Amino acid sequence: MSHDWQPRIVAFACRWCTYAGADLAGTRRMDYPASIRLIRVPCSGRVNPSFVVRAFQRGADGVLVAGCHPGDCHYIEGNLFTRRRYSLVKRLLEYLGMEPERFRVEWISAAEGARFAQVVKEMTEDISQLGPNAKMREQL
Amino acid sequence: MSLKNMENQLIAEVKELLESGKVRGFVGFGRGYGMAESVPVFITDALDAEKLVLDPFCGMTIAKYVLERTPQAVGQTRRPLGILAKGCDGLALARLMRDRRLQPDDVYVVGFNCRGMVDAKKVRARLGLKVSGARLEGDQVHFETAEGPVTLSKDECLLDKCLACENPLPEDCQVLLGDDQDTGPVGHRDYAGVANLEALSPDERYRFWTRQFERCLRCFACRNVCSACNCITCSLEDREVEWLGKDTQLSEQFMFHFTRAYHVAGRCVGCGECERVCPVEIPLMLLNEKLMRDIRDLFGVCDPHVPRETEPLGEFNPEDPEGWREEDERA
Numbered sequence A: 001m002s003h004d005w006q007p008r009i010v011a012f013a014c015r016w017c018t019y020a021g022a023d024l025a026g027t028r029r030m031d032y033p034a035s036i037r038l039i040r041v042p043c044s045g046r047v048n049p050s051f052v053v054r055a056f057q058r059g060a061d062g063v064l065v066a067g068c069h070p071g072d073c074h075y076i077e078g079n080l081f082t083r084r085r086y087s088l089v090k091r092l093l094e095y096l097g098m099e100p101e102r103f104r105v106e107w108i109s110a111a112e113g114a115r116f117a118q119v120v121k122e123m124t125e126d127i128s129q130l131g132p133n134a135k136m137r138e139q140l
Numbered sequence B: 001m002s003l004k005n006m007e008n009q010l011i012a013e014v015k016e017l018l019e020s021g022k023v024r025g026f027v028g029f030g031r032g033y034g035m036a037e038s039v040p041v042f043i044t045d046a047l048d049a050e051k052l053v054l055d056p057f058c059g060m061t062i063a064k065y066v067l068e069r070t071p072q073a074v075g076q077t078r079r080p081l082g083i084l085a086k087g088c089d090g091l092a093l094a095r096l097m098r099d100r101r102l103q104p105d106d107v108y109v110v111g112f113n114c115r116g117m118v119d120a121k122k123v124r125a126r127l128g129l130k131v132s133g134a135r136l137e138g139d140q141v142h143f144e145t146a147e148g149p150v151t152l153s154k155d156e157c158l159l160d161k162c163l164a165c166e167n168p169l170p171e172d173c174q175v176l177l178g179d180d181q182d183t184g185p186v187g188h189r190d191y192a193g194v195a196n197l198e199a200l201s202p203d204e205r206y207r208f209w210t211r212q213f214e215r216c217l218r219c220f221a222c223r224n225v226c227s228a229c230n231c232i233t234c235s236l237e238d239r240e241v242e243w244l245g246k247d248t249q250l251s252e253q254f255m256f257h258f259t260r261a262y263h264v265a266g267r268c269v270g271c272g273e274c275e276r277v278c279p280v281e282i283p284l285m286l287l288n289e290k291l292m293r294d295i296r297d298l299f300g301v302c303d304p305h306v307p308r309e310t311e312p313l314g315e316f317n318p319e320d321p322e323g324w325r326e327e328d329e330r331a
Helices: A018-027 A049-057 A078-095 A113-130 B003-020 B046-051 B087-098 B120-127 B192-198 B202-213 B221-225 B250-263 B273-277 B285-299
Strands: A009-014 A036-041 A062-067 A103-107 B026-031 B038-043 B081-085 B107-111 B131-137 B140-145 B148-153
Touching: A009 A018, A009 A049, A009 A113, A018 A036, A018 A113, A036 A113, A049 A062, A049 A078, A049 B250, A062 A078, A062 A113, A078 A103, A078 B192, A078 B202, A078 B250, A078 B285, A103 A113, B003 B026, B003 B046, B003 B081, B003 B107, B003 B131, B026 B046, B038 B046, B081 B087, B087 B107, B120 B131, B120 B140, B120 B148, B192 B285, B202 B250, B221 B273, B250 B285, B273 B285
Parallel strands: A009 A036, A009 A062, A062 A103, B026 B081, B081 B107
Antiparallel strands: B026 B038, B131 B140, B140 B148
């Protein structure tokens, strides 16, 4: 591990809540690590669980799936499917040997810029402790 | 009623069905190449009904064969195809019907109350002998071998799926063979293998699955045999699904097995065929059972293997727990 290694975290952010929340964190000049790579999705329900594995394959050290709080979904019920789906996916990933800290699901609303910064900070700290991810990683 | 008696009843029934033209064919079991081996057979001529076999070696779940032979698939008149069904075949047929791949009148189901089927691999490992026949009796199985009769307990020699089977009787059959009163569960799914694996550390689990997936040949036998994997276009072969790699390196093996398991989450009927057909013996049921158990515990679905109108992942409850939080851990 080189001393300047920084975790790379891929975040799938719902465009209605979390993406706007991240925007808010930015316009408020909040401090959070630059380890996060945001991918904007229409809804957290759009995130195919294979995307998560794909991110780990292609070099992510952590993955975050984030969307509106249950009940706040722009599409009424998209995130309620997300909740069922990722309850299983999270456990399946851990069952296959992934460390629990590397994958998180969070509800972050458009008003919760501080929460977004907090989650990124927490994840970055946890993953820095674990070091780079080699599991499920593609060999080139 | 013994399997032997049911076999006679089956032969008479199928003869009658084919002679009267009620079915255009019948899928059952026939004598295999070895002594204690029964393989699926397709019969279209009433004279061939004699070839049917019903013995303790008919463990395969054959329901998916029906899919290749639906009237739409073979371009015939809508006469049903007959099929011999155990409990697991019944569940698999229900799966195909819920998925709208099969209409109820596409099949004519001849069911029987299955008291478990013998795992030839387990018997070979335990006895190391050539077995020429077997008979179930209560909790025991009596084998005929070259060196005389041997008796084993069911726990020692039945297929894993039978030891976990709670649905020995197929539902919705047109004919039920035998007259058994005892239709209670043959076994119980205790998820012991899943719990053992969960007790390990993440690194140990990763090493375990690495050892398993490294052997994978990507033959897709697990998918082909699976009654839940019945999509007409499979994402595993769809070139437009770019995030599913087709390579055989380890990371793609993880991706493949993750995807396969997840695609049958809440849809797997627990027939264990994927594991049985795997040429490199990957314990796929450990993945399926993990999802089954989590679906039961998180969403309160008591029999996650029984197909119903909506699937656990196709619906939600506003009160669902957030399964990724540790405090929700099976309270």
